[in-house]
Amino acid sequence: xxxxxxxxxxxxxxxxxxxxxxxxxxxxxxxxxxxxxxxxxxxxxxxxxxxxxxxxxxxxxxxxxxxxxxxxxxxxxxxxxxxxxxxxxxxxxxxxxxxxxxxxxxxxxxxxxxxxxxxxxxxxxxxxxxxxxxxxxxxxxxxxxxxxxxxxxxxxxxxxxxxxxxxxxxxxxxxxxxxxxxxxxxxxxxxxxxxxxxxxxxxxxxxxxxxxxxxxxxxxxxxxxxxxxxxxxxxxxxxxxxxxxxxxxxxxxxxxxxxxxxxxxxxxxxxxxxxxxxxxx
Numbered sequence: 001x002x003x004x005x006x007x008x009x010x011x012x013x014x015x016x017x018x019x020x021x022x023x024x025x026x027x028x029x030x031x032x033x034x035x036x037x038x039x040x041x042x043x044x045x046x047x048x049x050x051x052x053x054x055x056x057x058x059x060x061x062x063x064x065x066x067x068x069x070x071x072x073x074x075x076x077x078x079x080x081x082x083x084x085x086x087x088x089x090x091x092x093x094x095x096x097x098x099x100x101x102x103x104x105x106x107x108x109x110x111x112x113x114x115x116x117x118x119x120x121x122x123x124x125x126x127x128x129x130x131x132x133x134x135x136x137x138x139x140x141x142x143x144x145x146x147x148x149x150x151x152x153x154x155x156x157x158x159x160x161x162x163x164x165x166x167x168x169x170x171x172x173x174x175x176x177x178x179x180x181x182x183x184x185x186x187x188x189x190x191x192x193x194x195x196x197x198x199x200x201x202x203x204x205x206x207x208x209x210x211x212x213x214x215x216x217x218x219x220x221x222x223x224x225x226x227x228x229x230x231x232x233x234x235x236x237x238x239x240x241x242x243x244x245x246x247x248x249x250x251x252x253x254x255x256x257x258x259x260x261x262x263x264x265x266x267x268x269x270x271x272x273x274x275x276x277x278x279x280x281x
Contacts (some may be wrong), residue, residue: 003075006068008035011049013065016054039064070137077139092275093139095131099220100265103239104160105144112279118274127218135268141276142269146200149268157280159267162237164199164260166253167245172230178254181206184236186234191216192223200264203235206258224250237263 012032013022014115038067040047047061057065093113096105101123113121126134128145135143136151143149149156164180175183184206191213208212215232217223225242228249244250269276 003072005035006041006072006075008032009039009068010065012036012055012071013057013061013068016056039102039135044148073134073139074137088119091121091274092116092141092142092279093140094123094144094178094279095124095126095134096144097128097131097220098107098125098147099237099240099266100160101125102143102221102236103162103242106266108279125220132268135270137234140272142267142279144267146263150268153271154268155264155271155277155280156268159265160261162239162266164203164235164263165238165241165245166233166255166260167227167250168233168253169227169230169266170248170251172232173251173253175253176251178256181255181259184233185211188215189213190223190226190232190234192218192220192236193235199261202261235260 006022008025008031011024012018015021015024018029018032022032025032036048043060043064045060045064046058047064048055049058094105094109109121109123112119116165123138124131124134128147129256131140131143132146132147132149135149135154144159166184168175172222179187185208189207215226217226220236220240223236224244226245227231227234227236227241235251238245238252241250245252267280269280
């Protein structure tokens with residue numbers, strides 16, 4: 001199972017077309033066909049099924065895709081590490097969810113980067129579950145997430161706490177005196193598909209099952225601009241929008257018939273990783 005075959009499989013799964021995949025990878029279409037055939041032979045499974053105008057992943061292909069992405073990332077990570085080792089003595093790979101990075105982590109990373117001149121720093125932003133998997137796969141050295149890692153050999157401790165705040169632009173805010181749960185379900189809510197752990201379950205519990213949101217995004221840091229532009233309402237970590245709140249560009253809406261939980265973030269790393277332990281203090 002060679003790396004070019006893995007890369008071709010990933011590209012075809014995205015483009016769903018042999019011709020476009022060949023063009024994007026600057027190879028002949030027959031090369032793409034042969035690489036996929038070799039993978040199917042090695043795995044013993046049919047990975048794609050032909051549809052009108054292209055192909056779709058089979059159930060086995062969907063399963064293989066998750067492994068292919070990890071294999072590809074491991075290889076690319078190894079190449080980066082080798083190149084970094086040639087120039088820097090050590091490398092610290094930090095993974096964080098966007099909300100924690102923007103609200104609490106950035107100052108620590110910036111200070112570490114300034115003080116440790118012999119250390120290369122790589123920051124990866126992602127979702128809690130993905131980051132914890134990357135930590136266990138050895139792709140990152142530390143994970144800052146809303147989920148603790150309860151596994152032998154790893155340290156997992158509380159990093160920061162914050163509170164959820166329902167926000168809106170002053171001109172858009174129709175609930176100056178507060179909002180009830182039923183009213184929240186009827187407003188233009190901007191859904192951010194990121195995991196707050198228990199707090200995330202809380203946000204989802206405020207809406208009916210399979211509630212259809214007109215707007216969804218998977219990066220919490222991008223929600224602020226939509227709120228500033230008056231597009232709706234959304235829960236965000238208070239610290240993420242603290243500047244805009246203090247400047248009066250966003251308002252916090254008080255819940256009237258429900259309570260909002262605290263958000264807790266965690267720092268996880270493998271025991272014995274000196275750099276990670278030094279960063280975590």
